[in-house]
Amino acid sequence: MMTGHVSYAEDFKAVAATLPGVGVPWLEQLRTNAMESFLDSGFPTTRIEDWKYTDLRSLTRRHYTPVTRPPSIDSVIPADPWWQDELQHRLVFIDGHFVPELCPLHPLLNGVTITSLARVLEQQPDLLEHRLGRNTALEQPGFNAFNTAFMRDGAYLTLGDGTVLEQSVHLLFVSTGTDLSMRPVRNIIVAGPHSHATVVESYVALGDAAGLTSAVTEISLETGAHIEHYKLEEESASASHIAGIYVTQERDSRFDSHNIALGGQLVRNDLQIALNGPGAATTLNGLTVTRGRQHVDNHTRVDHNKPQARSDEWYRGILDDRSRSIFNGRIVVHPNAQQTVSHQANHSLLLSGDAEADAKPQLEIHADDVQCTHGCTVGQLDEDVLFYFRSRGVDAVTARNFLVCAFAVDVLERIRLQPVRRMLERRLAGRFMDMEVLDSLRERLSG
Numbered sequence: 021m022m023t024g025h026v027s028y029a030e031d032f033k034a035v036a037a038t039l040p041g042v043g044v045p046w047l048e049q050l051r052t053n054a055m056e057s058f059l060d061s062g063f064p065t066t067r068i069e070d071w072k073y074t075d076l077r078s079l080t081r082r083h084y085t086p087v088t089r090p091p092s093i094d095s096v097i098p099a100d101p102w103w104q105d106e107l108q109h110r111l112v113f114i115d116g117h118f119v120p121e122l123c124p125l126h127p128l129l130n131g132v133t134i135t136s137l138a139r140v141l142e143q144q145p146d147l148l149e150h151r152l153g154r155n156t157a158l159e160q161p162g163f164n165a166f167n168t169a170f171m172r173d174g175a176y177l178t179l180g181d182g183t184v185l186e187q188s189v190h191l192l193f194v195s196t197g198t199d200l201s202m203r204p205v206r207n208i209i210v211a212g213p214h215s216h217a218t219v220v221e222s223y224v225a226l227g228d229a230a231g232l233t234s235a236v237t238e239i240s241l242e243t244g245a246h247i248e249h250y251k252l253e254e255e256s257a258s259a260s261h262i263a264g265i266y267v268t269q270e271r272d273s274r275f276d277s278h279n280i281a282l283g284g285q286l287v288r289n290d291l292q293i294a295l296n297g298p299g300a301a302t303t304l305n306g307l308t309v310t311r312g313r314q315h316v317d318n319h320t321r322v323d324h325n326k327p328q329a330r331s332d333e334w335y336r337g338i339l340d341d342r343s344r345s346i347f348n349g350r351i352v353v354h355p356n357a358q359q360t361v362s363h364q365a366n367h368s369l370l371l372s373g374d375a376e377a378d379a380k381p382q383l384e385i386h387a388d389d390v391q392c393t394h395g396c397t398v399g400q401l402d403e404d405v406l407f408y409f410r411s412r413g414v415d416a417v418t419a420r421n422f423l424v425c426a427f428a429v430d431v432l433e434r435i436r437l438q439p440v441r442r443m444l445e446r447r448l449a450g451r452f453m454d455m456e457v458l459d460s461l462r463e464r465l466s467g
Contacts, residue, residue, distance in 0.1 A: 197227020
């Protein structure tokens, strides 16, 4: 046992009897195995290649305590609730605990289940015996095992054959600002054959506490299913957010991912896609906006396991002050995955001489009939374009901020859910430019 993690072993013993599903043999064994795996490996270090650029010592020097009961909150409305006017199904979790009184669920179609994971673990645990951990690997160092051992709640969404949800599903995870608290989240999404849904998974904070969110989302798409998934991360400026999204896709399924990182001091997002059927397609769309000393690490992996599948990936980063971003995108085309089409692009914009962007695009191809490309750029604003703006009477600060917002348009244009797109436009305009000034400048340049 690693000495630095003895306290988490003690925490596990203390809370094990309070976790949902206690007394279910397979679940208790799963948790025990996960805890043993975590204690053997500990949290990842920079000696591990996939964690080379992310030093977790600031996280491991602290001890995060599990939140064992929900806070006494009658109503929690985060600032600027972009979702307020959107008709949607919504599950709200406060410090990792489901709060049903804050959750409007509109009439559902037959074959659709939207509920809390804890409820399923308590009432119908057999539904999860072959789902939990199906898409993840507990032997990976650290966080998957950590999350599995301590998981308390999250969302459980299943779609029956041919089901189409017209209203989006919003999974809202709110941190109330308890310092050094640990919030493990586990989400399970299963899309049956030819079903379709839009899911928004958002993380917000009410304070500036240095807490830890550990989130794992497992998504399974059966034949012809389509999931449009949004991950919006706006944790506090002192928080750590470590998350993984693990997706399996069968024949002719489609998965669209929009991964947006705006907050947090230390953020790590792992996104792994397994294309297991011919005709499967995935689109990965990402935007990272950092400032101060924020550190955001995006790792993606797409495995083309079958022929005639497609993946497209676009990630962009905007970095200011002394912040840092990492993009590690790996595409693996396996030997029998002929006629694969895969494209990957990552571009980072540095607004400060102290900001740093590291990129590692990777193509690993074991088939000969493929179309695969990847590209990567890291740079600053184009001085010639800035000069053009100045020649049109635009001051230097306004021109700079307009170009920063324009840099993000490539990502925003792919966002089909309008409330999310409008929220991101407001966030960018609020950080870099007043919205009225932005609209006025658009009119001026188009005139």
